[in-house]
Amino acid sequence: MVGSVRFELLSRRDFGLLRGWLSAPHVRDWWRGAEPTAQRVEQEYGPIVDGVDPTRCYVIHVAGEPVGMIQCYRMVDEPEWDALVRIPAAAGVDYLIGIGDRCGRGIGSAAIAAFTGLVFDLYDDVDVIVAVPQAENYASRHALDRAGFDLVEERDLGSDDPSDSGVSAIYEFRR
Numbered sequence: 001m002v003g004s005v006r007f008e009l010l011s012r013r014d015f016g017l018l019r020g021w022l023s024a025p026h027v028r029d030w031w032r033g034a035e036p037t038a039q040r041v042e043q044e045y046g047p048i049v050d051g052v053d054p055t056r057c058y059v060i061h062v063a064g065e066p067v068g069m070i071q072c073y074r075m076v077d078e079p080e081w082d083a084l085v086r087i088p089a090a091a092g093v094d095y096l097i098g099i100g101d102r103c104g105r106g107i108g109s110a111a112i113a114a115f116t117g118l119v120f121d122l123y124d125d126v127d128v129i130v131a132v133p134q135a136e137n138y139a140s141r142h143a144l145d146r147a148g149f150d151l152v153e154e155r156d157l158g159s160d161d162p163s164d165s166g167v168s169a170i171y172e173f174r175r
Contacts, residue, residue, distance in 0.1 A: 021098025109146035
């Protein structure tokens with residue numbers, strides 16, 4: 001049993017924790033790109049915390065312990081990504097469980113399932129939530145399956161983002 005899942009908006013006081021999670025080998029396998037230095041975390045997540053970027057980012061807490069991060073955004077606010085994914089009226093979600101020994105315990109699927117209600121509450125113009133892990137990220141895919149998401153298709157999105165290189169699995173959860 002996972003325990004209670006709670007979401008707390010990301011703040012700058014969480015950046016050290018987030019940096020540690022993004023540096024963990026099991027996360028770096030899928031969140032590729034430049035090393036997540038303090039400066040890079042500030043550049044990427046500072047605008048989110050400040051409300052300049054419309055993405056909403058949360059720390060996942062399970063039984064009071066911070067264990068990961070989950071974020072959501074309206075796909076139309078990310079037009080390049082929206083054009084690659086091609087699912088209308090959608091919100092996107094990205095997530096990670098940052099503590100290696102907490103993976104494989106149902107936390108990801110519980111957090112994703114709980115997060116769907118929050119996403120639909122945030123975005124009344126959204127009919128579907130989309131998650132797009134790499135096709136080879138079986139742990140993420142399993143979490144989405146357990147959270148009630150449906151596989152739409154697998155294809156190479158042609159993204160310039162190293163985290164999205166290769167074949168992706170496009171999942172959706174309808175309102």
